[in-house]
Amino acid sequence: MIVPVILSGGAGTRLWPISTSETPKQFQPLIGDGDMFRQTLARVIDRARFAPPLIVCGPAHVAHVEADIAAAGIADATIIVEPAARNTAPAITLAALAGDPDATLLVMPADHLMTDVAAFHRAINAALPAVEAGALATFGIAPSHPETGYGYIASGDIIAPGVCHVRRFVEKPPRDKAEAMLAEGGHYWNAGIFLMRADRFLAELDRQQPPIGRACAGAMATARRDGALIHPDEDAFLSSPSQSVDYAVMEGAKQLVVVPVDPGWSDVGGWAALYELADKDDAGNVRMGEVVALDARGNYLRADGGKRLAVVGVSNLIVVTLGNDVLIIPRARAQEVKSIVEYLAATSPD
Amino acid sequence: MIVPVILSGGAGTRLWPISTSETPKQFQPLIGDGDMFRQTLARVIDRARFAPPLIVCGPAHVAHVEADIAAAGIADATIIVEPAARNTAPAITLAALAGDPDATLLVMPADHLMTDVAAFHRAINAALPAVEAGALATFGIAPSHPETGYGYIASGDIIAPGVCHVRRFVEKPPRDKAEAMLAEGGHYWNAGIFLMRADRFLAELDRQQPPIGRACAGAMATARRDGALIHPDEDAFLSSPSQSVDYAVMEGAKQLVVVPVDPGWSDVGGWAALYELADKDDAGNVRMGEVVALDARGNYLRADGGKRLAVVGVSNLIVVTLGNDVLIIPRARAQEVKSIVEYLAATSPD
Numbered sequence: 282m283i284v285p286v287i288l289s290g291g292a293g294t295r296l297w298p299i300s301t302s303e304t305p306k307q308f309q310p311l312i313g314d315g316d317m318f319r320q321t322l323a324r325v326i327d328r329a330r331f332a333p334p335l336i337v338c339g340p341a342h343v344a345h346v347e348a349d350i351a352a353a354g355i356a357d358a359t360i361i362v363e364p365a366a367r368n369t370a371p372a373i374t375l376a377a378l379a380g381d382p383d384a385t386l387l388v389m390p391a392d393h394l395m396t397d398v399a400a401f402h403r404a405i406n407a408a409l410p411a412v413e414a415g416a417l418a419t420f421g422i423a424p425s426h427p428e429t430g431y432g433y434i435a436s437g438d439i440i441a442p443g444v445c446h447v448r449r450f451v452e453k454p455p456r457d458k459a460e461a462m463l464a465e466g467g468h469y470w471n472a473g474i475f476l477m478r479a480d481r482f483l484a485e486l487d488r489q490q491p492p493i494g495r496a497c498a499g500a501m502a503t504a505r506r507d508g509a510l511i512h513p514d515e516d517a518f519l520s521s522p523s524q525s526v527d528y529a530v531m532e533g534a535k536q537l538v539v540v541p542v543d544p545g546w547s548d549v550g551g552w553a554a555l556y557e558l559a560d561k562d563d564a565g566n567v568r569m570g571e572v573v574a575l576d577a578r579g580n581y582l583r584a585d586g587g588k589r590l591a592v593v594g595v596s597n598l599i600v601v602t603l604g605n606d607v608l609i610i611p612r613a614r615a616q617e618v619k620s621i622v623e624y625l626a627a628t629s630p631d
Numbered sequence: 632m633i634v635p636v637i638l639s640g641g642a643g644t645r646l647w648p649i650s651t652s653e654t655p656k657q658f659q660p661l662i663g664d665g666d667m668f669r670q671t672l673a674r675v676i677d678r679a680r681f682a683p684p685l686i687v688c689g690p691a692h693v694a695h696v697e698a699d700i701a702a703a704g705i706a707d708a709t710i711i712v713e714p715a716a717r718n719t720a721p722a723i724t725l726a727a728l729a730g731d732p733d734a735t736l737l738v739m740p741a742d743h744l745m746t747d748v749a750a751f752h753r754a755i756n757a758a759l760p761a762v763e764a765g766a767l768a769t770f771g772i773a774p775s776h777p778e779t780g781y782g783y784i785a786s787g788d789i790i791a792p793g794v795c796h797v798r799r800f801v802e803k804p805p806r807d808k809a810e811a812m813l814a815e816g817g818h819y820w821n822a823g824i825f826l827m828r829a830d831r832f833l834a835e836l837d838r839q840q841p842p843i844g845r846a847c848a849g850a851m852a853t854a855r856r857d858g859a860l861i862h863p864d865e866d867a868f869l870s871s872p873s874q875s876v877d878y879a880v881m882e883g884a885k886q887l888v889v890v891p892v893d894p895g896w897s898d899v900g901g902w903a904a905l906y907e908l909a910d911k912d913d914a915g916n917v918r919m920g921e922v923v924a925l926d927a928r929g930n931y932l933r934a935d936g937g938k939r940l941a942v943v944g945v946s947n948l949i950v951v952t953l954g955n956d957v958l959i960i961p962r963a964r965a966q967e968v969k970s971i972v973e974y975l976a977a978t979s980p981d
Contacts, residue, residue, distance in 0.1 A: 298941075575970055584957070591648075591971045593960040598945070600959060607934070607957055609942040609950060620925055621941045 282332040283405070283476070284384045285325035286376040289318060289338035289346060289391035290366055294622040295551040295615075298606035299583075307392035308345040311549055312558045317392045318346070322353045324398050325387065333357040335379060336391075337372045340364075343510065357509075364500075364515035369473065370529035371521045374486060374497040375513055382480040385412055388526075389474050394558065396545030404542035407443035408476045416536040417477040417485065419447070421469025423543035427459035430550060432471040432527070434539050435462075447537045450527065469541055471527065472548065476540075482530065490529045496521030552599040552615040556581040570602075581612065632682040633755070633826070634734045635675035636726040639668060639688035639696060639741035640716055644972040645901040645965075648956035649933075657742035658695040661899055662908045667742045668696070672703045674748050675737065683707040685729060686741075687722045690714075693860065707859075714850075714865035719823065720879035721871045724836055724847040725863055727829040735762055736832065738825040738876075744908065746895030754892035757793035758826045766886040767827040767835065769797070771819025773893035777809035780900060782821040782877070784889050785812075797887045800877065819891055821877065822898065826890075832880065840879045846871030902949040902965040906931040920952075931962065 289307055300306035307318040314320065325331040334355065338346050340362055350358045361375050373388055387405065395401055401420075408418040421434045432453055437446035450471065454462065462468035487494045499520070500513035522529075531537060547558055559567040559581070566574050570584030573591040583601045584590035590602060599615050601608045610618055639657055650656035657668040664670065675681040684705065688696050690712055700708045711725050723738055737755065745751055751770075758768040771784045782803055787796035800821065804812065812818035837844045849870075850863035872879075881887060897908055909917040909931070916924050920934030923941040933951045934940035940952060949965050951958045960968055 573971055573974055575967070575974065588955050588957065590957045591959070591975075593967050593971060594964045595948070595959055595961065598959070600957075602957055605938050607938060607940045607950075607952055609940075609945055609948070609959065611944050614944045617925070617943050621923055621943060624923055624925065625941075 283330060283387045284332045284380060285334040286373065286386045286388045287321055287334055287336045287391045288369060288372050288388065289336055289342055290372060294619050297618050297622045298601060298603045298608055303341060304345065306549065311555055312394055316349065317394065317549065318349045319353060321389055321391050322349065322355065324395060324401065326353065333359065335359045335361065335376050337361045337363060337376055339366060359511060360509050361511045361513065364513060364518045367518065367521050367523040369526040370490065370493050370524045371497055373482065373526050374493055375501060377479040377482050378497055378501040379511060380479065384479045385476065386479055386482065387476050392549065393472065394547040394549050398544065400542055401544040404443065404540045405476060408540045411441055411444050411538050412476050412478060415481050416538045417481060417531065417534050418475060418538045418540050419531060420472060420474040421539040421541045422472045422546045423541060424463055424468065424470050427456060427463050428470065429453060429456055429459050433462055433468045434471050436467045436469065436539050436541065440538060444538050444540055447539045450532050469539060472546060485530050485534050489533050490524065493521050493524065493529060552581060552618065553612050556612055633680060633737050634682045634730060635684040636723065636736045636738045637671055637684055637686045637741045638719060638722050638738065639686055639692055640722060644969050647968050647972045648951060648953045648958055653691060654695065656899065661905055662744055666699065667744065667899065668699045669703060671739055671741050672699065672705065674745060674751065676703065683709065685709045685711065685726050687711045687713060687726055689716060709861060710859050711861045711863065714863060714868045717868065717871050717873045719876040720840065720843050720874045721847055723832065723876050724843055725851060727832050728847055728851045729861060730829065732830040734829045736827055736829055740823050742899065743822065744897040744899050748894065750892055751894040754793065754890045755826060758890045761791060761794050761888050762826050762828060765831050766888045767831060767881065767884050768825060768888050768890050769881060770822060770824040771889040771891045772822045772896045773891060774813055774818065774820050777806060777813050778820065779803060779806055779809050783812055783818045784821050786817045786819065786889050786891065790888060794888050794890055797889045800882050819889060822896060835880050835884050839883050840874065843871050843874065843879060902931060902968065903962050906962055
């Protein structure tokens with residue numbers, strides 16, 4: 282049995298106003314059926330293949346997680362409540378310590394889109410023999426374009442059908458380097474999705490970053506259990522360094538394999554990405570909610586419940602209403618929504 | 632004493648969503664202090680010069696009128712409630728029949744801006760001798776640009792300081808004709824503002840359009856009085872032709888004079904006009920309400936109470952939020968807001 286570990290951390294600012302620190306994007310319906318967390322749960326809900334999920338989230342998001350779990354009809358999930366955000370290495374370590382050391386963990390961010398779940402399942406099957414033999418497996422997403430916003434994984438020798446050694450990790454590349462990797466082939470996006478035995482992960486962690494293992498072991502030894510919730514000890518956990526799993530474990534792991542896969546993946550990393558993913562009308566407009574668009578082209582137009590959005594003669598804009606907020610930004614500049622979030626934080630009366 | 636007659640008809644579509652049939656633009660704060668109706672009241676509130684005002688409005692707007700009158704501290708206004716809209720000639724006729732036949736009426740639309748009220752008062756003073764001698768006086772607004780959206784008045788001989796005969800009325804002109812009139816001089820915008828004795832107006836009306844006079848006289852003869860409200864008889868009033876006062880009376884009047892004036896006038900005829908009138912920041916943005924504008928230029932950005940409007944990298948847009956509605960339209964196309972109102976009316980479930 283594979284234990285799904287869903288990492289529900291992070292509070293992206295790139296999808297403001299939909300995504301906020303209170304309700305980050307995994308709890309918002311963005312694309313596909315239901316919110317991104319629900320979609321992640323659905324990917325691993327088959328009990329013939331997957332054990333009950335283990336979710337790692339912050340205290341502010343427990344209610345969202347519980348609601349989504351209940352809505353998915355899952356009664357036996359476990360929720361590890363991180364006392365504070367310490368990046369992915371400590372989060373995965375808590376999960377690895379929470380159950381059977383022999384368990385095989387499928388680690389997934391909570392806020393990614395996959396339109397071809399069958400392809401993902403096939404990749405898991407391909408990875409399993411190597412993982413059972415002790416490897417840490419990372420899933421490498423077949424790149425569709427020379428994205429400069431992701432890290433890449435360069436694959437090496439094929440060691441089994443659909444499984445390769447990892448030659449090296451590549452930091453977020455400049456455009457020309459990304460184009461060269463695409464042209465060369467054998468390079469995949471690092472999506473932060475892993476399959477590995479808990480004991481093997483913990484052994485690699487202890488070898489490379491013993492302070493993280495010590496802090497998390499301490500936090501779990503005195504954890505408070507409250508129904509489905511596990512509350513690791515705050516003081517112990519806060520003593521852990523804050524590190525990404527890539528940096529702390531994967532890049533230096535002895536037995537690391539990459540499993541190339543093309544599961545129709547997106548990290549839905551901003552409004553422009555959402556525009557590309559969504560259904561459009563004949564004029565290239567995405568329309569969500571009550572929208573009137575006259576002589577308008579190429580816009581992402583999203584009105585939340587009860588609102589009415591009327592546009593005339595505008596092109597290639599992102600327009601999003603949510604509650605009291607209205608965002609207007611050109612699609613080509615959609616990443617600059619961060620500057621609004623920063624401005625609002627800097628000018629907030631709080 | 633001059634009796635102010637404020638015509639609060641019309642339900643412009645050019646300032647949607649602020650202006651609607653329920654709350655047309657005269658009851659909205661657009662520019663200046665308070666809503667346009669309040670500003671119109673304030674123009675004629677000096678009891679040394681003006682009698683209590685007489686307001687003509689439709690049934691749907693009585694509550695708005697009463698609220699504005701109360702807020703202005705006016706306790707002795709009279710409100711004539713038109714049973715239906717029949718354009719300006721019947722509306723003015725009701726007002727002329729409501730009081731003393733010797734009264735001098737100052738007829739004004741309720742939704743115009745004047746930034747130089749003193750100039751307007753001087754023009755009234757200039758007009759008074761001719762009006763007392765029997766003339767109908769129309770105020771001609773000194774044109775600031777070759778506007779094609781207004782009718783013009785061509786002035787003739789000067790008959791007194793600041794008072795001229797009317798040579799002719801000019802329908803809304805094409806651009807080249809408007810430019811020629813500006814170059815020639817002696818042409819003024821017809822703003823629908825008049826000064827005249829009630830009996831002289833009624834005499835001209837009866838001479839030119841007796842059916843209007845008959846219908847309105849019948850409607851007032853059996854009018855129902857309810858405190859400050861006068862309810863003309865509906866059946867009688869509905870028998871009146873629907874005509875503008877220009878067409879029914881002014882264009883054919885025997886003793887018509889024009890009083891040129893430059894009172895900083897605007898009919899606030901659309902969002903582009905409002906943009907021009909309003910205060911702007913260094914980047915040429917009008918900001919009303921809670922607005923965050925980053926790298927944005929030349930926009931009219933209006934967030935209603937409680938809303939927060941955040942824009943990045945957009946130029947020369949009109950963005951207006953009101954209640955559940957959000958409008959986005961380029962300034963240069965602002966008159967096309969009508970097409971939204973028409974679209975909404977055509978697709979309304981009602």
